[in-house]
Amino acid sequence: MGVEIRVEGLTKSFGRQTIWQDVSLTLPAGEISVLLGPSGTGKSVFLKSLVGLLKPDRGHIWVGDRDLPRLPEAQLYDTRKLFGVLFQDGALFGSMNLYDNIAFPLREHTKKSEGEVKRIVMEKMEMVGLLGAEKKLPGEISGGMKKRAGLARALVLDPEILLVDEPDSGLDPVRTAYLNQLIVDLNSQINATFLIVTHDINTARTVPDNIGLLFRRELVMFGPREMLLSSEEPVVRQFLNARKVGPIGMSEEKDVSELEAEAKMGHDPGRLPPIPPQLMPSDGRVRPTQHAPGGWCAAHGVVPPPGSFIDDLGRNWVEEWPRYVAAMSPVGGGPAPGGFGQAGGGRPGAGAAP
Ligand SMILES: Nc1ncnc2c1ncn2[C@@H]1O[C@H](COP(=O)(O)OP(=O)(O)O)[C@@H](O)[C@H]1O
Ligand SMILES: [Mg+2]
Numbered sequence: 001m002g003v004e005i006r007v008e009g010l011t012k013s014f015g016r017q018t019i020w021q022d023v024s025l026t027l028p029a030g031e032i033s034v035l036l037g038p039s040g041t042g043k044s045v046f047l048k049s050l051v052g053l054l055k056p057d058r059g060h061i062w063v064g065d066r067d068l069p070r071l072p073e074a075q076l077y078d079t080r081k082l083f084g085v086l087f088q089d090g091a092l093f094g095s096m097n098l099y100d101n102i103a104f105p106l107r108e109h110t111k112k113s114e115g116e117v118k119r120i121v122m123e124k125m126e127m128v129g130l131l132g133a134e135k136k137l138p139g140e141i142s143g144g145m146k147k148r149a150g151l152a153r154a155l156v157l158d159p160e161i162l163l164v165d166e167p168d169s170g171l172d173p174v175r176t177a178y179l180n181q182l183i184v185d186l187n188s189q190i191n192a193t194f195l196i197v198t199h200d201i202n203t204a205r206t207v208p209d210n211i212g213l214l215f216r217r218e219l220v221m222f223g224p225r226e227m228l229l230s231s232e233e234p235v236v237r238q239f240l241n242a243r244k245v246g247p248i249g250m251s252e253e254k255d256v257s258e259l260e261a262e263a264k265m266g267h268d269p270g271r272l273p274p275i276p277p278q279l280m281p282s283d284g285r286v287r288p289t290q291h292a293p294g295g296w297c298a299a300h301g302v303v304p305p306p307g308s309f310i311d312d313l314g315r316n317w318v319e320e321w322p323r324y325v326a327a328m329s330p331v332g333g334g335p336a337p338g339g340f341g342q343a344g345g346g347r348p349g350a351g352a353a354p
Contacts (some may be wrong), residue, residue: 001028002193003082005050005064005158010059012045018217019045025212026224030289032194034204036239037214043197044088048165051083052076062311081109084159088166092138099134104154107159124152127189128182144175161193168200176200180207181282188281191288201242205229206279209291213239226296229275230304231253241273274307277317286328294318
């Protein structure tokens with residue numbers, strides 16, 4: 001079911017350069033969280049710290065009752081097996097075909113027979129849509145396929161925690177949409193705890209259950225998707241809406257004169273755009289850890305921006321949700337016949353009449 005990760009007061013510096021300080025957040029078990037931030041704010045450093053590849057200066061990373069930075073080497077090695085990681089560059093071995101690349105962790109870390117290895121590799125290749133590409137070399141395939149292969153390799157040891165660094169970097173918008181759908185589908189199937197690093201705003205707005213934002217060496221905010229998408233906090237609002245007006249400038253921070261000029265021009269951050277419905281698994285099922293649309297807003301007395309939670313067909317997902325959940329959870333499980341959401345592009349129920 002995935003495990004919770006609790007980060008407390010984490011600080012990391014290289015020499016005199018503090019990358020971020022006092023970062024605290026909880027990745028809820030089984031949920032999808034996204035970590036956002038301008039380039040160079042230390043998102044990759046954060047992922048590497050989580051898996052113990054970099055040692056933080058201060059703070060805790062609790063996985064169950066184990067505090068990673070304080071584990072003896074042997075226990076750290078064991079705990080790392082809970083993690084599947086897809087780094088930014090994919091890091092496939094160029095001289096190995098996809099099958100051998102994906103089999104690598106199994107051959108390295110387990111004593112499984114080649115028969116078992118084959119069963120697992122083929123299962124994961126099917127999950128990421130790569131069946132038939134076993135013999136291909138990394139140099140012969142597209143960027144999107146490389147990411148899929150990296151994902152399959154991150155999945156072979158059945159991780160409780162999946163960390164993915166910029167799955168969308170270098171991909172076109174359509175490939176990114178497919179990859180986002182794959183991430184949601186994988187979460188629905190394996191129920192691990194996911195942390196995705198990205199700077200793609202659309203990914204951040206539609207994929208996760210939770211969003212965090214790193215800026216100016218701090219975690220500005222971390223919480224449920226609806227909390228950040230309805231937030232008036234200037235940095236959060238500027239970043240999640242990809243605006244020029246706000247504290248973030250061309251080279252990370254605007255200086256005082258730029259901000260003053262902006263204020264004189266009467267630049268207004270404007271109204272918040274609607275909160276989009278969350279991407280659903282392509283079989284239309286509700287993920288076990290999925291939050292009800294509008295749930296956070298309702299529980300916190302926040303009125304979401306006008307037009308929120310309405311899909312491309314004009315359906316309001318706050319109103320539809322109870323009916324949808326009931327229709328998708330018949331006794332014995334499985335999608336209800338003729339019901340909602342037959343894989344219609346991933347938005348809740350897109351393509352099906354209510
Ligand atoms: N091993 C390292 N040694 C020294 N500095 C590093 C190291 N890794 C990253 N950095 C620095 O940490 C900062 C954050 O890097 P990174 O995590 O890659 O940013 P992001 O992933 O958010 O774009 C950068 O200034 C980078 O140069
Ligand atoms: Mg990075």
